[in-house]
Amino acid sequence: MNTVTGFASATIGNVACGFDILGFAIREPGDEVTLTLLDDPRGELPVSITSIEGDGGALPRDARKNTSSFVVLKFLEYLRSTKGIEFNGHIELELKKNLPLSSGMGSSAASAAAALVAANRLFGDPCTKMELVHFAIEGERVACGSAHADNAAPAVLGNFVLIRSYNPLDIITIPPPADLYCTLAHPHIELRTAYARSVLPRTISLKMATEQWGNVGALITGLLTSDYGLIGRSLVDVVAEPKRAPLIPGFFEVKEAALSAGALGCSIAGSGPSIFAFSSSREIATKVGNAMEQAFSSMPDALEADIWISPICRDGARIID
Incomplete structure (x- = not known):
């Protein structure tokens, strides 16, 4: 097979209390990357971008600066140096952006993850998904200057992801409760x-740290035991949310609307401006979405918002036809 298309969905980093160490993937929307393998070398680099759709011309076409192509370059280097696989041809890359940029939905991570599973398939799947996470993290460094994994890891692996350590990288996947649904408002x-x-503080008090640690531990316990009440009580961020909430018009009104509609909890998706909420059923999650959309539109300076209702994605990045 000379042409392969990979897909990776939106991800939510931080998950309220888990700043830079927790993330999860939803099923849709997501980005698509199509790779075509050519036998002959072309140009200076072994990868080139032939088209990008859906970015409004904002993303770089230089393969060394675009997240999706950069991770493929790193993947090829790894195959040569570690797996003993030489590549003397060329890869053409087409990127279809279905995720909005600068949205808090893991847009750059989705592009990287989709490109990596496609590249891996082109070469016969020589790498595990956990190995691919390393390249996806480096893609985040290109995108925003920080090699964090709370979007990159769930984009590749799916489920909830806990990053125990960055050096060395130690990632734990946590399967979601069966009836946990996410409402995402962008x-x-x-x-x-x-x-x-x-805007984040460089230091925090011991009291604040203790409160945050308690919520992280309780949230993970709630996920592992399907304790929806505990999940809701634990979605409290005392570090990042108070500083970032003022950057999102109507955040407090939207959060109150979600909770009043039955959400277990609600917080900022990644760095924002998207907002996510958890619910214990699709029916409640749909009501929560309607309430969040209405809250945005009811502000003095009304905002349009896209709403997605989704269970947690268990598959992670995958190959599509």
């Missing part, structure tokens, strides 16, 4: 990750 504004990180 207001039509952009919030740059670099700016959202710049």
Whole structure:
């Protein structure tokens, strides 16, 4: 097979209390990357971008600067140096962006993960998905200057992901409760990750740290035991949310609307501006989505918002026809 298309879905980093160490994937929307393998070398690099759809011209076409192509370059280097697989041909890459940029939905991670599973398949799947996570993390460094894994890991692996350590990298996947649904609301504004990180405190008090640690431990316990009440009580972020919430118009009104509609909990998706909520059924998650959309539209400066209702994605990045 000379042409393969990979798909990877939106991811939510932080998950309220789990700043830079927790993330999860939903089933849709997501990005698609198609790779075509050519026998002959072409140009300076072994990978080139032939088309990008859906980005409005915002993403770089230089293969060394675009997340999706950069991770394929790193993957090829790894095959040569570690797996003993030489490649003397060329790969053409087509990227279809279905995720909005600077949205808090793991847009760059989805592009990287989709490209990696496609590249892996082109060469006969020589790498495990856990190996692919390493390249996806490096793609995040290109995208935003920080090699964090809370979007990259769930984009590749699916499920909930806990990053116990970055050095050495130690990642634990956590399967979701059967009836846990995510409502994701994306207001039509952009919030740059670099700016959202710049407003965060550089130090926090021991009291604040203790509260955050307690919520992280309880949230993971709630996920493992399918204790929906505990999941809801634990979705409390005392570190990042208080600083980032003012950057999102209507955040507090939208969060209150979600909770009033029956959500277990609600917080900022990644660095924002998207907002996510958990519910214990699709029916409740749909009501929550309607309430969040209405809250955005009812503000003095009304905002349009896209709403997605999804269970947690268990598959991670995958090959599609």
